Amino acid sequence: MPKVSTRNRIIQKADTLFYEVGFEATSFADIAAALGLSRGNFYHHFRTKDEILDAVIAYRLDKTWAMLSAWEDTSPAPRNRILCFVRILIVNRDKIMAFGCPVGTLSAELAKLNHAAHGRATEIFALFRDWLTSQFRALGAGKQAEAHALHVLSWSQGVASIAAAFRDDAFIHREAAGIADWLDTLKLQGD
Amino acid sequence: MPKVSTRNRIIQKADTLFYEVGFEATSFADIAAALGLSRGNFYHHFRTKDEILDAVIAYRLDKTWAMLSAWEDTSPAPRNRILCFVRILIVNRDKIMAFGCPVGTLSAELAKLNHAAHGRATEIFALFRDWLTSQFRALGAGKQAEAHALHVLSWSQGVASIAAAFRDDAFIHREAAGIADWLDTLKLQGD
């Protein structure tokens, strides 16, 4: 029975706090206190806050990749795979209404801070974009595949942003259904 | 020749810095230094950071209301008025690619901080939503007017979020054109 390493416990707690409180607003003391660790011990695992941020981003990249792979395994049809992505909005709607999208809000915060890790954080978006592009290509979208992928990614970002501002549950359901409808009206001649 | 009051200079500089750097990440010293003021003088005008935030939000509400009014004056047709809103994405694209949408990113930050002013910040969104709802109602959207308004608001938020992440200029133009196209395909029977 492998005990979860302290390092991994730190990463997962930081992941949660960066999402729910923000990167800047989360202090070492916050993470340490939430885990029942001393700050000194903390620095044994991560020397700087940026190191934790890098580890959290790497952790999110891994989780995202695993999720996308799982969708490919369980849903053979590209259309259903895209709907798996859309369903995140529904499944996570409580957290989204409280804290927005974890990917979008971290990216936005790092952009304002002019933080070196902004590019790394954007890689999570890029993972979704490229995976969605593959699905649209499989649907026959041809050269439009990436534009469609960015459109869906953007659509979900907008829904998360407005849902968080107004705490509007019905809006999320309506827009998620809207994405599904839009998918069906697509002209997929593969031009 | 009315000199701009120190209070107003503080509000406008704070407005800019809250947008470009973030609320939390902007210190009193940053605002004071940017204006060439001492910190002591600063506290003569605003006793707490929350007071500045309230003033900045009130300032943004005023600016937004004035902008919407101006659009009503210059564009009689509701469709053109909505396109004025969409055009913000194009006109402000450089800032959007660097810092995202000022309304959305402030709202997201305050939500994470569990800040009391989150509700006030959301009023800026509400201003846009209600104004857009009026335009869709004038277009004959009937009971769908508010849903359409939120859809457009959400769409623009998504575009700002993705444009900021990828710094993608072409994407902004493509999506802005997409909103205009969507407007024209709307079934407006006023059900």
Added chain:
DNA sequence: GTCTATAGCCGGATAGAC
């Protein structure tokens, strides 16, 4: 209204004992 000086707290980060 504007300044200097300073209090007091909390943040990130380090040294070293166990």
Added chain:
DNA sequence: GTCTATCCGGCTATAGAC
């Protein structure tokens, strides 16, 4: 690997001279 103790700097905020 975990802890205590500590340094330094920046932050909000206050007091008081001009």
